[in-house]
Amino acid sequence: MLTVHHLETSRSQRILWLLEELGVPYELKIYRRNPVTRLAPPELKQVHPLGKSPVISDDGEVIAESGAIIEYLAEKYTSRATGDLAGLQPSPGSPEHRQCRFWMHYAEGSLMSWLLMKLVFTTIPNRPMPFFARPIARGLCAKVLEQLVDPNLGTASDFMEEHLGRHRWFAGDGLSIADFQMSYPVEALLTRAADPGRYPKIAEYCARIKARPAYQRAEAKGGPAIPTF
Numbered sequence: 001m002l003t004v005h006h007l008e009t010s011r012s013q014r015i016l017w018l019l020e021e022l023g024v025p026y027e028l029k030i031y032r033r034n035p036v037t038r039l040a041p042p043e044l045k046q047v048h049p050l051g052k053s054p055v056i057s058d059d060g061e062v063i064a065e066s067g068a069i070i071e072y073l074a075e076k077y078t079s080r081a082t083g084d085l086a087g088l089q090p091s092p093g094s095p096e097h098r099q100c101r102f103w104m105h106y107a108e109g110s111l112m113s114w115l116l117m118k119l120v121f122t123t124i125p126n127r128p129m130p131f132f133a134r135p136i137a138r139g140l141c142a143k144v145l146e147q148l149v150d151p152n153l154g155t156a157s158d159f160m161e162e163h164l165g166r167h168r169w170f171a172g173d174g175l176s177i178a179d180f181q182m183s184y185p186v187e188a189l190l191t192r193a194a195d196p197g198r199y200p201k202i203a204e205y206c207a208r209i210k211a212r213p214a215y216q217r218a219e220a221k222g223g224p225a226i227p228t229f
Contacts, residue, residue, distance in 0.1 A: 002026040003197075005180045006222050007040050007053030008033055011066050013225035016052045016218035018070060018180045021052045022087055026056075028221055038227070067104055067181055074177050085087045087174040100171035103178035111156055111185045117190045157189060157199050162199040168208075183209055186228045 004019070004026050006012045019026050031041050031053065048064045055064045055126035056072075063069050074088050081088055090096035124146070125138040163170070170178040186206050189195045196203065209215055219225070 001057040001058060003029060005031065005044060005047050005055040005057070007031045007044065007054055008223050009227035010053050010120065011223055011225075012054035013218060014066060014180045014183045015056065015069055015073075016222045017183065017215050018073055018177075020214035020217045020222050022073065022081060023083075023214070024073070024080075025078050030222065051222050064182075067108065070104075070180050084175050088177050090174075090176055091170055096172040096174070096176065099167075100176045100178040103170040104181050106146075107178075107181045111189070114149055114152045114156060115185055115188045115192060117186075118145070118153060121145050121149060122192070123188050153189070153193060157193055157202065160189075161199045161201050164205050169205075179209070184225055191226050214222075 001018075002024060004012070004015055006016065006028055008030060016028070031044055033039060034041065040051055040053060042051065044053060044055070047057070048055045048062055050064060052064060054066055054069055056069055057063075058076075059073075063072055078088055086095070091098050111149060121141040122139050125134060129137060167173065169175050170182050186209075187200060190199070190203060190206055193199065210219075
């Protein structure tokens with residue numbers, strides 16, 4: 001049976017959502033973060049040398065990286081997809097296929113870098129440190145956020161808002177694998193954006209995802225995707 005090695009509050013949640021949508025049976029192994037460092041436990045290195053999640057094992061093969069896993073599952077199980085899942089992989093050469101490919105790469109190649117920086121520079125001032133260092137850390141982090149991170153996140157958010165104002169899903173009018181890849185950064189963006197109220201189309205998109213029964217089943221099994229600090 002396919003096994004999902006799932007780290008709590010992580011990108012792994014989108015793998016559970018896809019499997020629930022496809023109706024693929026799987027075994028779920030949940031790993032807890034270190035409560036102090038918030039890092040993955042060392043046990044994950046016994047599954048894959050990188051020690052990261054998501055990771056799946058299927059038919060004796062171990063596969064890591066969200067995009068690679070999503071593409072693998074779609075290629076293997078798309079034949080059973082019906083209804084609005086039938087277009088999970090748009091036809092090669094179509095405009096939807098080009099959009100799908102772009103967003104599959106954009107999610108991790110560009111957007112998550114800024115979201116991760118936002119998380120890091122927001123939490124650093126709250127980490128344990130000598131009292132005299134805290135004002136320095138707070139000021140430095142605030143400057144990085146103001147001059148670098150937030151402007152780039154704003155550009156990304158405006159870009160996505162405009163796109164979702166013209167399309168119901170990221171690749172067009174139909175659900176595709178790009179939506180599973182983008183689901184985590186979209187949720188993270190609405191949590192970390194300086195002014196999330198500026199992006200009603202992104203919020204509507206996120207609500208549309210969370211309203212899907214398969215997403216709700218995945219969340220019930222694996223917990224929420226986005227951590228709270």
